[in-house]
Amino acid sequence: MSTVMKSTNPTTSDPLMIDGVAYQSRLLVGTGKYRDMEETRLAVEASGAEIVTVAIRRTNIGQNKDEPSLLDVLPPDRYTYLPNTAGCYSAEDAVRTCRLARELLDGHSLVKLEVLGDEKTLFPDIVQTLAAAETLVKDSFRVMVYTNDDPIIARRLEDMGCVAVMPLAAPIGSGLGIRNPYNIVTIVENAGVPILVDAGVGCASDAAIAMELGCDGVLMNTAIAGAREPVLMASAMKKAIEAGRESYLAGRIPRKRFASASSPLDGMFF
């Protein structure tokens, strides 16, 4: 799509690798909560995302036959669909959802696993998440897994064969930002698979911080869809992800308590 622009982008040679596939964008976006399909399309385009999450739900029988479908506005040959198990509270429901998604998307096996614990926090139920991950990996799914910010569990999920681990920064939809940067850094340092912050980002600086911590990417939905101007926020998020990644690669200066002048001290005439 915008290959010409991308050639001037310093991050072009720094793709996000997930399960052996290279992606130029490190921003993954959800497609829920938008006003309509047109706003969904415009926001996803502005975000530059190549991977979009979708939900699997019952077909409306006998209703809204003519309304455009998500597959029309975000063609699956242009975007990588990441079906997610949002709304599942048991391993069984999550596995069932993934199997339906694979059938729906012609054998596409990359899925986002999330098994929730309760409605108030939407925190992951780790016991159910581990059980579902085990079943899905055995059934040849490529699993990107939503989890809490526990480095031990993140490691366990990687060892089980998940292709990406996605700790929350804060509760889903909360916009509270990175609440536990030290745990996120520990997860990143321990990992051999991509680590993506999933959930909790509220604004562009939150996304940049996630990237500066060394995360491989960020997945978000509400921060864009719930903004007053979703398309503008999508564009801001794209830039924040790129800026944060470059800042991480460039290496920040150490924090010091006292000043150090940036003009030379030699050659002063006063």
Add this chain to the structure above:
Amino acid sequence: MELVINGKPEQLPDGLNAARLIEHLGLQNERLAMEVNREIVPRSRFDSHYFSPGDEIEIVRAIGGGS
């Protein structure tokens, strides 16, 4: 015979297969997946899969969603 489709009981003719049901529901141009009694019926088997009375059928699609 009675089939339960997406949670709702429906009266449908006997001897119905999955392909005919999809047509009957006007969903032939939709991208969808079907489960019958919690087992997936692949699209390649829609012609040969016949329903039995009381079958519980789920027909799903991809829609906008995040977490």
